[in-house]
Amino acid sequence: MADPILAIDELVKNFGALKATDHVSLDLRPGEIHALIGPNGAGKTTLISQIAGTQRPDAGRISFDGRDIGALSVAQRARLGLGRTFQVSSLAPEFSALRNVMLAVQAVSGSSFRFFKPVMRDPSLMEPAMAALERAGLAERAHVAVAELSHGERRQVEIAIALAMKSKAFLLDEPMAGMGPEGSSRLTGFLDGLREEAPILLVEHDMNAVFALADRISVLVYGRVIATGTVDEIRADPEVRRAYLGDEA
Template sequence: MTEPVLETRNLSKRFGALTASDDISIDLRAGEIHAVIGPNGAGKTTLIHQICGELRPDAGEIRLLGQDVTRLGTAARARAGLGRTFQVSALAMEDTVLQNAVLGALGASGRPWGFWRPVLNDRALRTRAQEALHRVGLDEMMAAPCAALSHGQRRQLEVAVALTLQPRAFIMDEPMAGLGTEGSKRLTGLLDGLRAQAPILLVEHDMDAVFALADRISVLVYGRVIATGRVDEIRANPEVRQAYLGEDA
């Protein structure tokens, strides 16, 4: 079997008496959407923070494209190929939609040390940003201030900024949170098309979206992965049903 794009090996993180990550080993393979589900407080966000470099694990290892990135900071991991979206949008609210996307392209270029030429006139960066915005359907909103976007549009912009990085793996923290049925459907379609470009590690509460999108699912309870498998396996797993899905799922 080919090597996974992203994997965690025996990842552990404790906060005092609380074990937020308990020996977590999951992997993300090329072309798939791997959903991580679990009840509130299961340690999903802690896991993401460790994968993206905001938190150091106490033990274990994180590998991206076969390279150990456990000691790298957030910025270095982004450069190594992680494209992340946030649960609570982390966008430059005073800037326009285009500026936010150009920032992504600028980060990907690795050359922020230009003091003279206007960044928005840089054709390469602009093209890259516009392509990403087109992909998520925000063409019309390019000149709008980010603060004027609806909640759903901010979610789309989050994905667009991640796209400008042309990442090797997407890490998405509850992209559907707070979206209505319409928005959720739209984003589901978008993510569905993204997996061919780079696999997605998807932390999500919206079960309809998870069952529609995921190739595999891992279930996290009290910091431990209690099951990993295909959608039908997870649906059928008695332990998962008891811990999380409820008997009638």
């Protein structure tokens, strides 16, 4: 088995008496989609935030691409190749979709401390950004301000940004949220191919998508991983059925 690109070891995060992350260990291997499921409030987003660096764990280790990233800032982790999308779209609202993606291209293609060359006349920024938007299916709306885009379209911008970052691993926090059934099925097909490029840690409530995509599933309940396994193993797990899946599976 290939070495995991992302490994989380005994991660702990408490908010007062609430154990948001309770000794969580999991990993992400090359070429796979590892889905993280669980009821609301299970600590999925908190876990993603700790991996991305927006929150600091109280204890535990996170290593990425062979190095401990626990002490690194959000920006440093992103530059190492951790591409995150947000559960609630988090974009620069006054900028167009294209300029949002160009910012990601700019971040990977060298310094942001360049003061004179206009970005809107820089094909080395615009072309990759446009290509990413095209792959995310939003090329026609590239010049529309994000504030004027629909909820689903903003999700597509988030995906395009993650693509443009040339990430070595994707952390996708509910990418299907707010998308219509058609959008979800299109995105499912897209993510299916994306795993070849870089593995995906996928937080998702859409069980059809999860069962269709995931190579492995971890189930998070009250901050603890109660089970990790293949789709069939998770479907059959009695504890998971009781805690989360109910009749759905």
